[in-house]
Amino acid sequence: MEKLVESCVKKSCLILFALLVNAAMFGASLAAAVPDEIESRTLDNGLKIIVWPDHDIPNVVMYNFVRAGGRNEYPGITGLSHFFEHMMFNGTSRHAPGEFDRIMEAAGGSNNAYTSSDVTVYQDWFPRAALDVVFGLEADRLQNLAIDPDVVESERGVVYSERRTSVDNNNMRKLLEQVQATAFVAHPYQFPVIGWPSDIEAWTQDDLATYFRTYYAPNNCTMVFTGDITPDEVFALADEYFAPIPAQEPPGRVRTVEPEQAGERRILIETNAQTPLLHLAFHAGSANDPETLPMSLLLNILVGGDSSRLHRLLVEEEQLAISVGGYQDEGFDPGLAYFYLALPPGGNPAVVERRVLDELQRIADDGVTEAELDKARNIILAGFWRGLATINGKASALGNFEVFNGGYEKLFRLPDDIENVTADEMQEVAAKIFRPGNMTVGVLRSPAVGARENSDD
Amino acid sequence: MIKRFLGPASAVLFVAAFFAPVAAAADDVKLPDYERVELDNGTILLLNEKHDVPLIGLRAVLRGGAVADERGKSGLASTLAALLEKGAGNRDAAAFAEAIDSVGGHLSAGAGLEAINLSGNFMSRDADLMVELLADMLRRPALDADEMKKLRDRTINFIRAAKDSNLNALLPIYGSAFLFGDHPYGSPVMGSETTLAKITHSDLLRYYADHVGGDRLIIAVSGDFDAGYMLKKLTRAFGGWRKAKSPLSVVTAAEPQTGRRVLLIDKPGATQTYFWIANVGVAADYANRAALDLANTVFGGRFTSMLNTELRIKSGLTYGARSSLSRPLQPGSVAVTSFTRTEATVEAIDMALGVLSQLRDNGISEDMISSAQNYILGQFPTRLETSSQLAAQLAVLEAYGLGASYIDDYGVAILETDSAAIAAVIDDVYPSSQNLVFVLLGDASLIRESISKYGPVTEMKITEPHFRPAAPD
Numbered sequence: 018m019e020k021l022v023e024s025c026v027k028k029s030c031l032i033l034f035a036l037l038v039n040a041a042m043f044g045a046s047l048a049a050a051v052p053d054e055i056e057s058r059t060l061d062n063g064l065k066i067i068v069w070p071d072h073d074i075p076n077v078v079m080y081n082f083v084r085a086g087g088r089n090e091y092p093g094i095t096g097l098s099h100f101f102e103h104m105m106f107n108g109t110s111r112h113a114p115g116e117f118d119r120i121m122e123a124a125g126g127s128n129n130a131y132t133s134s135d136v137t138v139y140q141d142w143f144p145r146a147a148l149d150v151v152f153g154l155e156a157d158r159l160q161n162l163a164i165d166p167d168v169v170e171s172e173r174g175v176v177y178s179e180r181r182t183s184v185d186n187n188n189m190r191k192l193l194e195q196v197q198a199t200a201f202v203a204h205p206y207q208f209p210v211i212g213w214p215s216d217i218e219a220w221t222q223d224d225l226a227t228y229f230r231t232y233y234a235p236n237n238c239t240m241v242f243t244g245d246i247t248p249d250e251v252f253a254l255a256d257e258y259f260a261p262i263p264a265q266e267p268p269g270r271v272r273t274v275e276p277e278q279a280g281e282r283r284i285l286i287e288t289n290a291q292t293p294l295l296h297l298a299f300h301a302g303s304a305n306d307p308e309t310l311p312m313s314l315l316l317n318i319l320v321g322g323d324s325s326r327l328h329r330l331l332v333e334e335e336q337l338a339i340s341v342g343g344y345q346d347e348g349f350d351p352g353l354a355y356f357y358l359a360l361p362p363g364g365n366p367a368v369v370e371r372r373v374l375d376e377l378q379r380i381a382d383d384g385v386t387e388a389e390l391d392k393a394r395n396i397i398l399a400g401f402w403r404g405l406a407t408i409n410g411k412a413s414a415l416g417n418f419e420v421f422n423g424g425y426e427k428l429f430r431l432p433d434d435i436e437n438v439t440a441d442e443m444q445e446v447a448a449k450i451f452r453p454g455n456m457t458v459g460v461l462r463s464p465a466v467g468a469r470e471n472s473d474d
Numbered sequence: 475m476i477k478r479f480l481g482p483a484s485a486v487l488f489v490a491a492f493f494a495p496v497a498a499a500a501d502d503v504k505l506p507d508y509e510r511v512e513l514d515n516g517t518i519l520l521l522n523e524k525h526d527v528p529l530i531g532l533r534a535v536l537r538g539g540a541v542a543d544e545r546g547k548s549g550l551a552s553t554l555a556a557l558l559e560k561g562a563g564n565r566d567a568a569a570f571a572e573a574i575d576s577v578g579g580h581l582s583a584g585a586g587l588e589a590i591n592l593s594g595n596f597m598s599r600d601a602d603l604m605v606e607l608l609a610d611m612l613r614r615p616a617l618d619a620d621e622m623k624k625l626r627d628r629t630i631n632f633i634r635a636a637k638d639s640n641l642n643a644l645l646p647i648y649g650s651a652f653l654f655g656d657h658p659y660g661s662p663v664m665g666s667e668t669t670l671a672k673i674t675h676s677d678l679l680r681y682y683a684d685h686v687g688g689d690r691l692i693i694a695v696s697g698d699f700d701a702g703y704m705l706k707k708l709t710r711a712f713g714g715w716r717k718a719k720s721p722l723s724v725v726t727a728a729e730p731q732t733g734r735r736v737l738l739i740d741k742p743g744a745t746q747t748y749f750w751i752a753n754v755g756v757a758a759d760y761a762n763r764a765a766l767d768l769a770n771t772v773f774g775g776r777f778t779s780m781l782n783t784e785l786r787i788k789s790g791l792t793y794g795a796r797s798s799l800s801r802p803l804q805p806g807s808v809a810v811t812s813f814t815r816t817e818a819t820v821e822a823i824d825m826a827l828g829v830l831s832q833l834r835d836n837g838i839s840e841d842m843i844s845s846a847q848n849y850i851l852g853q854f855p856t857r858l859e860t861s862s863q864l865a866a867q868l869a870v871l872e873a874y875g876l877g878a879s880y881i882d883d884y885g886v887a888i889l890e891t892d893s894a895a896i897a898a899v900i901d902d903v904y905p906s907s908q909n910l911v912f913v914l915l916g917d918a919s920l921i922r923e924s925i926s927k928y929g930p931v932t933e934m935k936i937t938e939p940h941f942r943p944a945a946p947d
Contacts, residue, residue, distance in 0.1 A: 073526060074859055075855055076852075076855050115783070115787055119845075122778050122845060123844070123849070124848060124852070125848040147852065171788070175793055178792045178814065178815065181746045186746060187638075188638040189639045190639070290638050291638055291937070292638055321575070324572040336627075336628075339628050359635050361627075388576070391576070395576065397578070398578055399595075407860060409856070
């Protein structure tokens, strides 16, 4: 049941991070090298393709990272990146709506896609015999997407249903949405990836056409292939299918920089809830920020596993919370380090908040032990290997490092990078980031419970 | 935010919720070589070396599970399973968690209907520690009374939290309780708020003595280790273990539902209705598995399935609609499930019933059969890719007595299945729309009247501390 409560929305939660970071290590030694069999090529139109052959099973994985997400939106079109993710399955001038999935499944393949604040990522999992079919389908939808107005209306209903399920009838996500909207006052990370309801209802055909033209260009995409393929055959197919797609003017950069927070912010949601929720968010770094890896290790020490500091203290010893989790955003722009807790019925969020802040202050004051640091390193290292065990994990890790960390090669430096983080560095990061003035606190509770708690204070 | 509610390789596609034999192979996919050893006390060891990454995957199965829970104390096996992690050998709960986390390992236990399952994954350099922790958990658990109380109370609160945030996960629990009633498959595996509160420390010790022991145990290990060494370690660790005191619980088949009845769970303020429509289906050893997997793939087991096509792709009524088969040792449920905005409740349910009738009346076209064959065979290799997947598969095959042919011959069976076999399976497994239980969760004040056309309605509130109307679980 714990997983039910600790679902993560758009970004990498701690476990996902470990998985993602996972594809690196070769040999238990820390001398990680980029495997020779990985090859990459950039087509003339700017599309970069990375190939990692692995012939263990007769299957192939494709990831296409499109640099378009919630951060590219503005009021009125929030949620459009995600809606577009849906529309990419809904027909082209050559294939009627539904054909993309029908053809792929009939060829033995399956697919999915996800959208975050930073990117939209398309995934195909298929037997190697379907390689040609998949190239054809992927090139077709990049080139010939038809945005059929009837399908747009129907898909609005699907996305609204998704919103009702994942946010409106889910207290945890409801609070997360509000905390994010409160933590950012200027930067578009304030928008929910699924979109505000009024925008889901209102975006127009023009919005969609403009969005497609702007972001779905080969020069704005990075593709990764792993599995039972050779670089040569992938590049030959890419020349045939993708090279003819023209490049577009690169999209304008996101200019807004979130101004520094100067004092804590609070948000309260009153709604039916048997279990009150408490979220704490702190402004932290971007994927490429030197503080991000120390923060990952810190989060492992604080909330990674049953032996972590906050789990031990709040869930096991004091039983002030029934679950605690955390993650940090690792996007193009500075995001949040985030803690989420579920309290037992009648639990007092103010008391729990105090205990969490005391623990964060303790790390800022006293740092972490070497044993804790080793543990955090091992958790990330084992997670690495688990990701490497599948062709899907390999594709995900390569692509994420390519897009967010400045090159897939950097993936293979990670073991060294983890080893090089010091306890002092972590303490400095904790002191800098875990400050009340840099914090947004969110509480969700029933009105009745709230009234009682206040009178107890 | 992801495109679909169905996962890429949706586990429900291929069987049981709790203890699922993964339906299997493309015609070139075979189980890898493995060693099978039976110890004197009945413990079965299954060992497979796999050296692609320096990891070891572990799956241990203790046959028994939640069907052995005492009446009115559902959640007993589940609580025991969780408690195995809370201290064992010379480590208390904190030290035990520290031992796992400090090497980046995973080791956890959970109950299913018919087994307690333990899953582990460690770096190969920590193989000895893994065996030590596993043996401590099973043979020398602390079973501490205070830890038990904490766990039990937390589980109760998890259920309450899920009622706030995860209705999709709760719906099949309400559903099974309503469909199976007093049959053991009707009891919630994790317990209910009511039954968990009744579980005492001595109940737990009794369950441990009666239903945990070497004769119930299957251990499968796959990964980067030396099989001879691992065999020696495991034999030493488990060879002398006692047997369970009680015989395995025997469950008889539940009666299928005839006619219709409706359970409405009221959650005031909910903006959508979740529904689960079901009858009793088939068991793990169902003979026509390949035909059933093909039928279910087409009906509700993948993105372009008949259900998802009608309810999502064509009409936009929902984010996802699917069919699922739970196949434990006796027949489990066959269910259609989805959710939609409150105002569209009847429209969506009528549509789902229409698709069910269409399946039964018209069957599946040759095109669709061939597409489903490719789909199942094309996706299958990814289900036996990692050492953890292999360990789980070996353990489950052993537990069900299914043998390697369950994997090795599956691909051929899929390819050889024809439309007549599929038609027979549809007739056999999928219920008539006149014989169904309907379980609906939503704002009762807005749908109470309109849904009464589906049959006699029993109503309960989501805040009631149990999963069945009136009677305790």
